[in-house]
Amino acid sequence: MIRAQALSKTFGDKTAVDAIDFTVKPGRVTGFLGPNGAGKSTTMRMILGLDAPTSGTVTVNGHRHLTSPAPLRSIGALIDAHAFHPGRSARDHLRWLAASNGIPTTRVGEVLELVGLESVAGQRAGRYSLGMGQRLGIAAALIGDPPVVVLDEPVNGLDPEGIRWVRALARRLAEEGRTVFVSSHLMSEMALTADHLIVIGRGQILADTSTEDFIATHAVSYVRVKSPARAEIGALLTRAGHEVEVVDNALHVQGIDPAAIGDLVHRHGLAVHELTLVRSSLEDAFMTLTADSVEYVSKTREEVAA
Template identity: 85%
Template sequence: MIRAQALTKTFGDKTAVDAIDFTVKAGKVTGFLGPNGAGKSTTMRMILGLEAPTAGSVTVNGRRHATSPAPVRAIGALIEAQGFHPGRSARDHLRWLAASNGLPSTRVGEVLELVGLENVAGQRAGRYSLGMGQRLGIAAALIGDPPVVVLDEPVNGLDPEGIRWVRSLARRLAAEGRTVFISSHLMSEMAMTADHLIVIGRGQILADCSTEDFIARHAVAFVRVRSAAQAEIGVLLERAGLEVAVADDALHVQGADAATIGDLVHGHGLGLHELTLVRSSLEDAFMTLTADSVEYTSKTREPVAA
């Protein structure tokens, strides 16, 4: 378990992380989301003892990670995927990690097989693609068989098969009872991977809830209505006090559920071709929540939801 209490980090007059409290529990995948500059990387670095908090504290299974006698056995972390010597082979890189941390050499072969690099383990890591480098970074994170796994953007550079593999790996680690904390900008992937979400913006916690609850609270929902009598239905629904918009050759209706709308239309003898509840995605929900927390914004932005 990871526990942050009033965790704060300032750099000069800038507050990167502002007295945040959160708990990352074992047995589930927790996604850590936020716009660029929100404080995600600084928070992760404080968890790992790479940055000292200005105030507050963060512990891993009840102790500060910097005081751990066997760091790689306590937390497996992927913060910098290219954190290896380019002239050293993947196998030698992992052998060095194992030897320096008192781990059995057999663990090297186990993690190489786990990440799918056993056939290229003798090649110089500097020749690896970005995706292969990510796999080596994950192998290094898991070499100590840690109860807590922290991964920062683990799917960068991976192809669709690799992304699916990371998703399956994260969920398997959580099913084994480990604490899994993942930062990512790929909202569609987080929607399929994370059980719980912690969202940060401008150094403050904006949301801390299950993925399902987050989408329900922040995503826009509407009922899509299609009919040969679309214009008449639009007038009928507006007279009933519902919000009606026209998009994609259909009516987007808010203010009532699909059953209520269907009954109302049927009661006036009008036919329907489609009556579908549509809920916007995790990405849309995230954009809605963090709209005021984005540090760098382009002049033209797509609408968050229709």
């Protein structure tokens, strides 16, 4: 378990993390989301003891990570996937990590096989592709068979097969009862991976809830209705008090389910060609919640010209 209490970090006059409280529980994948500059990386570095909090505390299974005599056995982390000597082989890199924490060398072969690098384990790691470097970083995070795993952008540089593998790995680690904390900018992937979400913006916690509840709370679903009697159906739904919008020759209706619309239309003898419940995505919910927390906003060519 990871527990942060009134955790803060300032750099000069800038507050990167502002007195946040959260708990990352075992047995589930917790996603850590936020715009660039929100404080995600700083928070993760404080969890690992790489940055000292300005105030507040963060503990791993009840202890400060820096006090662990064998830190790789208590928490495994992928923060910088290429934190290895480029002239050293993957096998030697992992052997060095194992020796530093009293981990049996047999574990090296196990994690190399787990991440799919056993056939290239003797090559210099500096020759690895971005995706292979990510796999080696994940192997290093798991070398100590830790109960807590922290992964920052673990699918960066991976192909579709690799992305699916990381998703399955994260879920399997959680099913084994471990604490799994994952940061990513890929909303579609996080929607498939995370059971719970912690969302941060401008150094403050914006949401701490299940993925399902987050989407339901912060994004709106609607029913798409297509019909040759679009105007008549729209008028019926409006009179019934529902919000109706015309988009691309279809009605978008909020506040009512498809079955109720079908019943209403049937009673009036009107034809319907489509009734589809369009569920909002995690990306929609994230963009809605963090709209006021984005620190770096891009502009269109027209906006720049204006």
